[in-house]
C-alpha cells in the first residue's frame with residue numbers, strides 16, 4: 011500500500027557495462043507494447059536483422075538477438091556447436107575465457123585450455139601448439155575484447171590459425187561490437203555473440219549473435235539434440251527465421267527490442283567507422299589525463315581496448331572508498347577489478363553513449379578531487395587540460 015514507484019538516481023556509467031543509455035533509446039523503450047507476431051513488429055524484426063548484420067559486418071542469414079543477456083549468447087554458441095564427446099580449445103586471458111570453459115564442460119565436451127596472463131592478449135603461437143597437439147578439436151573459442159583486463163586479442167589471426175586446423179571459431183564480442191573494429195565476414199568468424207549494454211548503449215537483456223555457413227552446417231548435422239530447449243537455434247529460428255512465417259517460440263522482450271533497434275539506428279546514423287574512431291580518440295584523451303595524474307595502464311599500449319581502460323590504483327588511494335565516494339558524491343560509476351585483478355585495478359569504461367569529452371573531464375576531475383582529499387599520491391590539477399589537448403592533437407592528426 012505504501013510502496014512508491016522506483017525512481018533510480020541519475021548516474022554516469024563509466025564502468026565495464028552497463029553504459030549510459032541515451033534519452034533517445036529510453037524513449038524508444040516506452041513506446042506501446044504490441045504483439046510479438048503483429049505484422050508491424052515482424053517488420054521491425056526484419057530491420058533489426060539488417061542493422062545487426064551491419065554492426066557485425068556480415069551477410070550471415072543466421073543473425074539475431076537472443077532474448078537474454080550476453081551470457082546467453084555465449085551459451086547459445088556453445089550448446090549449438092558442441093555435442094557430448096567433442097573437444098574445444100578455449101583461450102583464456104581473463105574472466106570470460108573461464109566461463110567459456112564452464113560452457114564447454116556443461117555440454118559434455120572437453121576443454122583444452124590455452125592460458126595467457128591476465129592483461130596480456132591471447133598468444134597465437136600457443137593456440138597453434140594446442141591445435142597441433144589436439145588434431146581432434148572441433149572448436150576454438152576466445153574473447154576478442156577482455157572486459158576484465160582491457161586487452162584486445164588479434165581475432166583475425168586467431169581465426170586464421172583455427173581454420174588452418176579445420177576448427178570452427180566461437181568469438182566473444184560482447185565488449186567489442188560497436189566500439190572497436192570487428193569484421194565478421196572478412197575475418198571468417200563462424201559464431202559470434204555480443205551484448206547490448208556495452209558499446210551499443212542499449213539496456214542489458216539481449217544478446218546479438220551471428221552464425222556463418224560452416225557453423226549452420228555443423229548445427230544441421232548434429233547427432234544429438236541441443237541440451238537447452240530455450241537456446242536451440244533450430245527452434246528459435248522458427249520465430250526469427252526468414253520467409254515471413256513466424257511461429258511462436260517464446261514471447262520476445264518486445265520493448266527491449268525497440269531499445270536495441272533504436273541504438274542500432276543511431277549506430278547506422280553515426281557510421282560504424284566513425285563510432286570506432288570516436289572510441290579511439292576519446293581513449294587517447296582519457297589516457298593522457300590519467301597518465302598526467304600519474305596513473306598507469308595495465309595493458310601494453312598496442313593491445314589496449316579504447317572502451318575499457320584498466321589502470322592501477324595509485325598509492326594511498328583506498329579502492330572501495332574511492333569508488334563509493336565517486337558513486338555517492340558524484341553519481342559516477344567506475345568498475346572494480348575482477349578475479350586476479352580485484353583490489354589492484356580500476357576499470358574505466360568509455361562505451362557507446364558514455365564515450366564523450368564531458369564524461370571524461372568529469373571523471374578526471376572527480377577522481378582528482380576524491381583522491382587529493384584522501385592524500386593519495388597523484389599529480390593534482392593537471393588531468394583535464396592534458397585530456398583536452400590530447401583530444402585536440404588527435405583530431406588534428408586524423
Ligand SMILES: *Cc1c(COP(=O)(O)O)cnc(C)c1O
Nearest residue numbers: 079080081106155157184185205
Ligand atoms: C559483459 C560481458 C559478458 C557477459 O554479458 P552479460 O550481458 O553480463 O551476460 C561476456 N563476455 C564479455 C567479454 C563481457 O564483457
